[in-house]
Amino acid sequence: MVTPHDAPLSPPPLAAPLAPPPSARTILKELAAFLSRPRVLAPWGLFRREAWAPLGVLLALHVGAMMLVILPFIALWQSHFGLPLPDAFGKLPGGWLLPITVLVAPLVEEAIFRGWQTGRPRALWLLACLLVLLVLGTTAKTLAPTVLGASLLALAAAALAGWLRLRRHGVPAAYRKAYPVVFWLVAVLFAAIHLMNYPATTALSLPMVLPQLWAAAMLGFTRQRLGLPAAILQHALANAASMALAMAG
Structure with a gap:
């Protein structure tokens, strides 16, 4: 007779499989829908492994569009109209440009402009x-x-x-309802503040902050979909890419 102590042990239950990360096409469709009608989302957070692939897609789009489309356009715009180059970076102490641009600015700017956007x-x-x-x-x-x-x-x-x-x-219902307006007002404000980087501005200077407007749109979605740490990381890496391009000449 087989006693309970002699009975073979049943195998442990298999762990639930990890959810596959959303495809690039899926995340880009969600981005397009979000930008057409911004809304408050429940962030996934970077502790979920499947969140890293969407972050890579968003970072690639952020940097790729900036490098291949926006920066060449504003370089032509600046040259054609003889607009001044930004001089804010020249005011920083020697050796501080890189850490402030890549580390300090992403932390501070994301906290101020997007940290609270969950509502x-x-x-x-x-x-x-x-x-x-x-x-x-x-x-x-x-x-x-x-x-x-x-x-x-x-x-x-x-x-x-x-x-x-x-x-x-x-989240208050009134905030959810107002969020599309809040999102774009903050994005425009984020871009407009960067006009202070230039020694003189006119209406012709407005396209010069298109990189910041694009960044605000991309980082706003990342903050809502993946969370604040993801937005800070994306911001830092995008700034690092811009700095690398500037240093390369």
Whole structure:
């Protein structure tokens, strides 16, 4: 007689197979649909292995269109109209151009322009606190050290308290409805701010920030579909590609 202890062990259940990554065609169709009608999505996150292939597709499109279409066009535009070249990079200390462009700018710009675009109240609250911090930074020299220190501590406490209180709140319906307008307004603002890179601007200067408008569109989708870390990584790699092209002459 076979006792329970003598019975053969059944094989362990097989692990569920990983979902295949979406094809390039699928992700490009979703990108086109998103740009025609931006909407709030649930980001996959880079912890999912199948998210890396779409990131590669989006990065290739981002950099490829910029290198092969947009940058040649604005080079011709700048040359034809005799527009000045950007001078913002020349104001940076020696040796800081590469780390600021490839590391600092992607982190800061994505946090400010796209980190909150999920529309969750906690993200919007942190954006408001970040804007207050920027205002404090611009007025720091006019404040007494004790006032500045107390203001920073109060702001940090408010940011933490607001995040803890709002972290379980969902995306407001009003934000979802307004998101298409919000998305494109932020994209245009992101591009327009980069006009500050030029010593002088006119209406003819507007096409010179087409790379930033294109980046805002691509990174906005990446942020919604894959998450903020993916948008930061894509931004950093796209900036690195631009820097490599500039250094190559």
